Amino acid sequence: MDFVTVILIAIGLSMDAFAVSIAKGISVERNRRRSVILLASLFGGFQGLMPVIGWFAGLGLRDMIMEVDHWVAFGLLGFIGAKMIHDSTKSEEGKEGDVTLSVALVLAIATSIDALMVGLSFAFLEMPILIPVLIIGVVTFTLSYLGFIFGSRMGTIFGRKIKVLGGLVLILIGIRILIEHLL
16 A cells, blocks of 8 residues: 555544544633643544554454444544533533543544554555554644644634534534444
């Protein structure tokens, strides 16, 4: 597999993390620097780790994972999106101060499940895994970081309305993942 193909795979895998980063950037009011580093690091780390897990899992677990991955992602993203919409209706005291480790972990797992399947495909192709996962991790970190910054600027300009939109985006990403896997 050539370098350009690996870059395109990395960009494709990072799109959900990018969208979620924009949504979280919109909703976080304080500690933005800590939040963006935590979120981008976990997104990049999980996007890099999941293909390695998939690569080692091989063919044995493929069918079992494929049966539930879309439901897990749908549930997690739907819950976080609904919470963002609910939180947008609260007063100023209800705004998020920063991204907590537990929320960041849930989002990192939800947005990296597809990367597990990419790792399985790398194993099927008997492809070395180290360089692709490093590229996937770096690309995801970078796009997540930039997405959070963009979302922060949008949140400052548009306030609560953009938070509702961010929550809807997360829910729609979850629905898209579910529909793609069910059809």
